[in-house]
Amino acid sequence: GEQVEQRPPHLSVREGDSAFIICTYTDSATAYFYWYKQEPGAGLQLLMSVFSNVDRKEEQGLTVLLNKKDKRLSLNLTAAHPGDSAVYFCADSGGSNYKLTFGKGTLLTVTP
Amino acid sequence: EAAVTQSPRNKVAVTGGKVTLSCNQTNNHNNMYWYRQDTGHGLRLIHYSYGAGSTEKGDIPDGYKASRPSQENFSLILELATPSQTSVYFCASGDDWGGQDTQYFGPGTRLLVL
Numbered sequence: 627g628e629q630v631e632q633r634p635p636h637l638s639v640r641e642g643d644s645a646f647i648i649c650t651y652t653d654s655a656t657a658y659f660y661w662y663k664q665e666p667g668a669g670l671q672l673l674m675s676v677f678s679n680v681d682r683k684e685e686q687g688l689t690v691l692l693n694k695k696d697k698r699l700s701l702n703l704t705a706a707h708p709g710d711s712a713v714y715f716c717a718d719s720g721g722s723n724y725k726l727t728f729g730k731g732t733l734l735t736v737t738p
Numbered sequence: 739e740a741a742v743t744q745s746p747r748n749k750v751a752v753t754g755g756k757v758t759l760s761c762n763q764t765n766n767h768n769n770m771y772w773y774r775q776d777t778g779h780g781l782r783l784i785h786y787s788y789g790a791g792s793t794e795k796g797d798i799p800d801g802y803k804a805s806r807p808s809q810e811n812f813s814l815i816l817e818l819a820t821p822s823q824t825s826v827y828f829c830a831s832g833d834d835w836g837g838q839d840t841q842y843f844g845p846g847t848r849l850l851v852l
Contacts, residue, residue, distance in 0.1 A: 627797075632780075657838065658838045658840075660840070660841075662843075667845075667846075668845055668846070669742070669828055669843035669844050669845045669846050670781075670828065670830075670843040671843075672840065672841075672842065675838070675840055677838070715780065715781070719838065719839070725783060725786070725796070726783075726841060728780045728781040729780060730778065730779065730780040731780055
């Protein structure tokens with residue numbers, strides 16, 4: 627089945643710096659990709675969804691890049707602030723339109 | 739208002755006891771999901787449903803049952819709880835739009851089985 631590897635597991639940046647998270651996937655038929663944010667004690671909040679025909683998507687300080695040749699998905703948070711501290715998950719639909727496969731998450735800490 | 743709610747938010751159960759986790763969504767989504775989250779494993783799919791009356795096995799269904807009595811409600815049932823089922827459980831609903839199923843999550847239920 628589909629496998630998603632996410633790195634790094636932990637990331638610490640200073641306020642104002644960028645934070646970069648990478649996921650690699652195995653199923654070339656994957657159609658949809660997602661980034662979620664989980665704050666302590668809370669559920670997963672959808673940040674962005676990306677269809678496979680998109681190479682780059684930007685929204686509110688977030689940039690998602692999709693490299694289908696290398697099967698790599700990345701999230702870049704520009705000008706991170708302490709409120710961005712959370713666990714970030716990538717996920718994809720694999721060859722299915724319904725079942726999501728998640729990466730294991732990246733704990734991002736933004737220090738003032 | 740929160741569109742996906744879960745109850746209880748915290749639960750302590752004894753080994754061998756029956757546990758029912760409830761999920762309610764007001765999104766009018768057809769699809770609903772139950773995941774568990776464990777350190778080192780991320781989120782793993784237990785059961786899911788395409789609509790009222792349907793349940794499907796996910797990747798780790800052993801020891802769990804699911805029930806979808808209505809569009810809004812989806813329950814996860816542990817008939818004989820074991821300590822290995824101590825975890826945080828998340829419910830999600832999916833909007834099944836445009837060929838994809840963007841999932842929206844509830845706040846989670848923290849279950850401790852003693």
